[in-house]
Amino acid sequence: MKSFISNCTKEILKNHSSLEKISIVVPGNRSKQFFRSAILSQNYTGVMPQFFSIEELLSAMADLVKIKGVPLWFEAYSVYKNIAEEAESFEDFIKWIPTLLKDFDDIENESVDAKTLFQALASDERMKIWSQEIEIGQNQIMQNYLGFWSMAEKFFKALKIHLENKGLGFRGMIARQAVENAEKYIENNEDFYYFCGFNALTKTEKLLIQKLIETERAACLWDADEYYLNDPIQEAGFFLRQHQKSLASFQFVSHHFSEPKDFQVIQAPDQVSQAKIAGEILSKLKPEQVAKTALILADEQLLPAVLNSLPPNIEKVNVTMGIALQNLPMANFFRSVIELHMNRDKFGGAFYYQNLFSVLKQNLFSEFYQDEFLKINLEVQQKNKAFFQPSELNFTKLAGIFKGLKNPKELVRELQKFILEIKGFKNFTTFEKECLYHFESIFIQLETLMHRNFELENFTTFYWLYKQILATESLNFIGEPQQGLQILGMLETRLLDFERVIMTSVNEGTLPLGRQENTFIPFEFRKRSQLNTFLENDAIYAYHFYHAIQRCQRADFIYNSNTESLGKGEKSRFLRQLELESPHQIQQVMLAPEKIKPTEIFQGFKKTPLILNEIESWKKRISPSSLTAYVKNPIDFYQRYLLKIRDSDELEEHAGFITLGNIVHQCLEELYRPYLNEILTPQLYQKIKKHLPEVLHQKMIDHLLFDNALRGKNIIIKSVIEEMLKNAIHKDEKSMQGQELILKGLEEKCSATYLFQDLQVTFYGVIDRIDSYNGVHRLIDYKTGGFSASNVEIKSGKIEDLQINANYAKAVQLIIYAYMFLSKNKTEKVMSGIFPLKHLSQDLTFLQYEQEYLFGIEEIEPLMAQVASIILEIQDPSIDFEEKI
The missing domain is CATH 3.90.320.10 (Lambda Exonuclease; Chain A)
Structure with a gap:
């Protein structure tokens, strides 16, 4: 099998004897090592080219340092307080600001005129108020929407000025500035750029590539297959057909998808069974086959179950995705500690017994408090006691988190001390150490941000902030990308080719996600402004799906048939497309839980002596x-x-x-x-x-x-x-x-x-x-x-x-x-x-x-x-x- 990266390497070496002044730009970081190996396999002995992810190239061409996540929320709140007539509390602010910041990012990435868009949204709300007979209470709701869009226009402008003055920018700002700086950057840089394996491009990315192509400083190498490229109604080729018309030199178009393939669709009875089935398939592979196999998780939350289901013959694993913080057991421990203090505020400074038990029962340190837990539990049962003052808790180890802390800043400091102390009491696995380090970094960052910006009002606000962090951040795995079994998310499959593919969670509602947009801007306005909607997002997922299997010889698709779960038991429409439109025969396999013969129900008890x-x-x-x-x-x-x-x-x-x-x-x-x-x-x-x-x-x-x-x-x-x-x-x-x-x-x-x-x-x-x-x-x-x-x-x-x-x-x-x-x-x-x-x-x-x-x-x-x-x-x-x- 000739991989796309191998084709790119041959094309680049055919055009350039030396790669010293060559830069290769790829969608993500994972493919860089594969490119280096492919170049070395061609007996190249010169200086290696530079490798950029698209994010890294944009940052190199802009004058702004990227800011995201919690630091961006704090900066945004300081701006919001100055422009809002009646500013909400930070607790309420963090519930909606991640979504609005994503909309701001989309606006900048697509070079949309923000003022025109926000004014159109506000005008639309005014027209609804004027044209409709408003029910009691409805008018105030519409007025709030109108005020929101008026605020958003001011907020967008003020936030950009505030960040630029600090030399900071969110992703869209950096992309827009990179386009503005492109000519200057080209003058001061002699490199020739190859953009390899891209599919969907934002408007700013497309403008940047066009400028480089116009100055004969760039070329694009596309990973396309004629099966979906030449079919005008096949959504997998939606973006590639646009690029084929607007960007010069369209290479490469393959016909690998039509080559003989062995496809199998497996119906699993529940979510975890998918991991077990994947493990069973892997157990039958030879060592040389494992190295050429990709296990693709359409739903990345299945990762823990997959890791626990790997068979003994899988000796090396490279996990390229991250695991969401909210799925880590350690995250539940720290959440329990914050809840302990949040509820203490509500109950006059006393700890609620269930919150205490929630902390003391956590696996992270339950072994240190067995005697204390039994003592407290005895008091609860015998005295019907539900609340405990901090002074009543006679803990000797790791006791800082049980003090009567006054504010979130004190709690953050105690959590940092706790992490340092517990390392001396307990032996942790490498994974557990990495988790502890990640949470320690979060708490250090939070303390710094609170010191620089403002004090959080109370533990409830801190709790909501912590929940937002869990929802938006992940713990990333680091491994050797060219050894052993490759476990990937859908996005990580870009540019990579495998002879064998095992794909899980191939359910409607997961692959593709469908109408699950995280945005405040209505569909018709996003469409009119050429911002991505769920339709474009579905096309992106379609490309990833077809690209992952276009060069493979065998693919096993596993989906969850449980009607009570995510996807409601419906297989992805991509599988139905394969069944109806592709030239391949597809084997259907239904796996049901093993039926246990019911034993005779014991009806009574004998009267023994x-x-x-x-x-x-x-x-x-x-x-x-x-x-x-x-x-x-x-x-x-x-x-x-x-x-x-x-x-x-x-x-x-x-x-x-x-x-x-x-x-x-x-x-x-x-x-x-x-x-x-x-x-x-x-x-x-x-x-x-x-x-x-x-x-x-x-x-x-x-x-x-x-x-x-x-x-x-x-x-x-x-x-x-x-x-x-x-x-x-x-x-x-x-x-x-x-x-x-x-x-x-x-x-x-x-x-x-x-x-x-x-x-x-x-x-x-x-x-x-x-x-x-x-x-x-x-x-x-x-x-x-x-x-x-x-x-x-x-x-x-x-x-x-x-x-x-x-x-x-x-x-x-x-x-x-x-x-x-x-x-x-x-x-x-x-x-x-x-x-x-x-x-x-x-x-x-x-x-x-x-x-x-x-x-x-x-x-x-x-x-x-x-x-x-x-x-x-x-x-x-x-x-x-x-x-x-």
Whole structure:
């Protein structure tokens, strides 16, 4: 296979015996080493030519130093504050300035008249305001857009002047100045320039090349194939056809794409499977084949998975792309530290426990704080403590980041110290060291910029700045470009040719990206001003795709068919073009996840001798709630009351259902206890109502012990509880009118032994309330959740349902309450019921059997016999504990 670089080298050496005065300009840096090797392979022994990337040539011809990223944002903000009528905070500014700066860069790169463009955008907004009947609130939005474009015009001009005065410039400014300086540069420089392998050119780049060609100081060598160049509707040749018309000497046009090729399209079931499939393909290659293979990642976020999936036969790898900072585990650590201090500002100077845990659990240094983490976690669980003052944290190692830092500048300094200190505590891999160095450089740069420009307002602003850095910067890999397997992004394939190509993420929405423009300028205005739109961007991706495979012999295209992922499971339209238009046969392969034969689902637990012993112990102290659990689901009963499996103690930031119920019960007990054995009167209820807010507030604090329980969601929960308590008091107050209501007991502990045939058990429980209503004793169970009256109504002939119907679980509890009371008061009659607190409209509902509500010891016996049947079932060794479905 004759590569494009090999053809270029032969052409240049044919025209020049010495390359001392030759400069070769390429789209990116990666191909330079391949050019040098190609020249040496031609037995050339003279002085090597100079190599420039297009970026380097523009910088050499301009008088400005390139500025980008965070330093440019700071400079832009200092200009923005001077020209904006009402300047936004830096926190809000950095959310939109990267996009606007990209638009500024496009305007300069394409030599667009910025004033005309911005005025047209502003005029368009004015016309919308004039011509449309504006809805309420819509007018202000349009006015904001109008103000934005007016500001952008001033901002663009002022920013350029500000940067030029400092000898700085963003990429577009440098390109424009390079064109202006071209004639002077040519006069002072004797080199002849070869522009090799370009496709899409900005207007400034094209003007520069034209000037060099007109003075006979340059030539262009194009990497084109007649397959897409000569087809007017093939988007891969869109830019090349333009250059063919406007730029002299069009070399080279090949016909390699039409040569026999072996194409395979592989459908992967998910994102990570693509990496596994690529690794499987690579595992079958011989060493000499690996050196001629490119693994191209259309979605560069797949890189970590690909690196983890490389087979043992891949000994050397050259990764030419960078890995986005936001995908590095170390980035999450530093983000957690910033969040720790950002939220400390919100919570009165205390660290929030979840933020602390997020830092302490990070792999970067979790090994140093195991004891401290366990201690803090114990406090969280036992004391329900959610906030910790910096002075409470007795860290001895790497403790600077846990100080009560006052501002972002102090935090940046402590982060730098932390990086220096941790190197002495832990051995890092080469990759980890490189990551640490990169973040250290970022924090040093941030400190310098804050010192030169201005202090960041708060930790929240610093957090947003850090997120923008993660989104825009990457950690670049450095390797030997001519050894081993080449792993590339799509842009890095320019000028390079491989015999074998493996391409991943060949999905619509990834290759090409489609309509995902990062711009504030609407499509029609970009088109009118000859700025690139998503259509031109799609053409660029099309060229990269076809160029990557035009000289290969074999290509494997892998795409993600998962409809819930990026690309929605749709293969790229470039693959469909190959299938429909190319002369090549394409093999389709569908890989699905291996189907695992479902095993028989385990339905229950056997009653072993050990479990039977636990049942005997349980029978000595049976709580109504344990039987309720069994009626609802035997497995829950088995795990909770026999295996003693309890939910782990966790901090409740917001009162859960159990805590909510406990607070309600305790409030009602404390509110009513002073009036036990008294006839409740309207005057007493006035006292109870007056006392309610104080009691409720204290119970909230008792259950949620951190600094201030009544914040956020707890304020709503408190309102819910208060409403329940008011409902309860209101129902009591309403029911006592003309009646006699006396409270006899609150949270009353009761017990009773029960004999049935050979069965002897002891019941134990706590009855929420015992009262006397017109001389009739009532046993009351408070209910804070949902409740249906039918759940305690046992119909005639349906008594057996107590044993099998989970809906009757609450009825079982009320029956046991009645029995415990009546066993001590055999001459009494009692009502046992539910006091629903959730809804004001629901009245007290009492246990009913055969339309009777009042039970004596004789009336309760038939119901207790059914309760005994449940206990006999539990102790029966032949009946397993099975899940109720």
